[in-house]
Amino acid sequence: MASSSVPSLTVGYVPGVTPAKWARTWADRHPDIRLQLQAVDAADAAEAVRSGEMDVALLRPQADTSGVALIALYDETTVVVVPTDHLLTAADSVTVSDLDGEPMLLPLDDVVAWPTASGARVEHRPETVKDATELVAAGVGVLVVPQSLARLHHRKDLTYRPIADAPTCPVALAIPEGEQSALVAEFIGIVRGRKPSSSRGQAEPAPKRTAREKTLAKQAARAAAGKIARKPGPTKRGRG
Structure with a gap:
């Protein structure tokens, strides 16, 4: 994990695993946050995440993965x-x-x-x-x-x-157990294919109304407007 004051995320990867496509996506979305890619031996990848040397690691989960959480990515032939x-x-x-x-x-x-x-x-x-x-x-x-x-x-x-x-041979993303930092959560979203505009923290959008619901709403609005227009004014008193 980088100790510099400049925000960065360190991603480890074992031999044969290629993080290039996720690195490109990260660079497009976060050009001001450095993504450091670091090769790591298969036997050492999980420990690098446990110790904090790396923020996350792309690995094959046959090694000891105690102390880290795994997110399945794909299976190799x-x-x-x-x-x-x-x-x-x-x-x-x-x-x-x-x-x-x-x-x-x-x-x-x-x-x-x-x-x-x-x-x-x-x-x-x-x-x-x-x-x-x-x-x-x-x-x-x-x-x-x-x-x-x-x-x-x-x-x-x-x-x-x-x-x-x-x-098959599975490949997974290893992350620290427990609450994740914002940068780790963002990288998880990228490897899972989450779109830039999507966020787990955003409120769910209001459901779209059907054509019939829109028509009924317009009719109700017109009816309400008509009642207001027809509402009689105050009654004038005759002279006594």
Whole structure:
């Protein structure tokens, strides 16, 4: 969280998650309030919000998210990364059963919550998804990741295929638990697609009247006007 007197909001994001579209919207609506985007490792994102280092973070909720509230944003397709000449590239997508017998790389920063994944786990666990990608290129095994991570670590000698029946990989916005600041609340509105003119604090607009209701109202107004026009003036007394 920035300590400068200039108002700002610090947004963390884990590898593969792209906050660019929300940052553009923020810049359009609040050009005088700086939005600081900060990359953070998947394992550290929730703690960065808990400690106040970051105001909010875009993350995958497989890590420990105690002490923060989560707002679901979207789900990513789960894919398998393989060499370009691998048999699994014969089809546009694969199934879980297609992975049976494949050596599976499981990096230490794995973000796919899939404990029952098919395939034989490779005993060696690389440190990161990037390291695991290099091992895939070396023919050590295949790698299951969210599609955005496959794109992030793209290599010419590798490709990926969607796993049709695998669980998806959710992405969420982590915010501090409890009452939110005005800037955090505004960022929540942006990621949820709230329009600039909308606000939870504004009163609900009056419901629009139907054509019949408008006609009846006009008739009532004319009738009231006619009664006023026809109202007799004071009676003159005759001379005695």
